[in-house]
Amino acid sequence: MSDSLWGLCEESRVSASSRRNLIGGALAAAIVAWAGRSALAQLTVGKTHRKPLITIFLRGAMDGLTALAPIGDDDYFKNRPTIKVTNALKLDGFFGLHPALGALHSLYLEGNLAPLHAVGSLDQSRSHFEAMAVMxxxxxxxxxxxxxxxxxxxxxxxxxxxxxxxxxxxxxTIMPDILRGATSAMAINELSDLKLNATPSLRGALEGLYAHGKDAAAIAGRETLEVLTVLEKLDPKRYVPGGGAKYPESNLGNGLRQTAMLLKAGVGVETACLDRGGWDTHVGQNTPYLAQQLQDVGDSLGAFTKDLGAQLDDVTIVVMTEFGRRVAENSGLGTDHGRASAWFVVGGSVKGGKVYARWPGLKDEQLEAPGDLKVTLDYRDVLTEVAAGQIGREKAAALFPSAPGKLPGLFGPA
Structure with a gap:
């Protein structure tokens, strides 16, 4: 990491706001100790007008050649005689979405989805653990x-x-590496865990205790009680999504439903990180399994965007995976670990309705040994452009040292 970015991080850690967070955390812990311990031991509330960033990591190496099939490349069909996608939802004449991603197709036609292909890192290990850690x-x-x-x-x-x-x-259940080092973040399973079982008399006493005063403790106390009040009203079981959206009954669907609740509640969420595993399809890609995986992703995102409605204009969603699959199908009618894959960026401000790809081709001489789709779009350039909308190009570039700097132009001229 560059010296300037380390300096930025260090300055952030010792800022007045960070010190206040520490006081607020200690105070909230004391309140919880009085009223019954819960996951709110370090909560204070804050409101932000910045555009939230949502990341969805498809862990296990999603097959980008199935999700975003290059139907205009004859060599795609030659390499995959059995597991090829023959009924893709057409995008630009060359690429097509797997039919299970119908919800994403609608977002594409609305201009809110930007598919990207041949995305990856410089990691050559083809190890899930290493490749995920890199990204x-x-x-x-x-x-x-x-x-x-x-x-x-x-x-x-x-x-x-x-x-x-x-x-x-x-x-x-644990803090993922993508948020490692964050001082204002938490890992949770269910919003229903974020509650405080205080008696009315205790709540009244606390409100009276922190009702006045301009010192850090009094302010943090009021903020803690405010977030308690807001979060206690968020009941995932009674939540009615906007726009008639229906989330799948899956971990991803449940996570995005609760993310929407938090964004609508205005409790200071600036980023949410979600996972979806099960993409290591070494065998049986001709079975319904992979289609069901894709269906969950598409329907969950479709419900989330419909639920947000106009608020989607202020949200950016990145769907990423650590690497792709081998171009040729194997004897088990699956695919082995490969290199490049497909990503998706969703949002009201993205220049959607087009596929972003510097297509390397699928002929034998165009592949990376031992038979993989070449990486032509560095994942760091994608994320640099996503981050630049909120922190500026210079600071965004500092997040990813030595990145090529060839931005795809997702939000305007590269």
């Missing part, structure tokens, strides 16, 4: 060179005026 930390090829997650650094690069530790939320 979550924003590294070139060695994750050990950068100790923090790129989303954590992104939060640090934003203006230091949002005191909420809910700035970053991961719907996970």
């Amino acid at each position: 979550e930390r924003g590294a070139a090829s060695d994750p050990a060179t950068i100790p923090s997650g790129w989303v954590a650094r992104y939060l640090m690069a934003l203006p230091d005026d949002n005191p909420s530790p809910l700035r970053g939320v991961a719907f996970n």
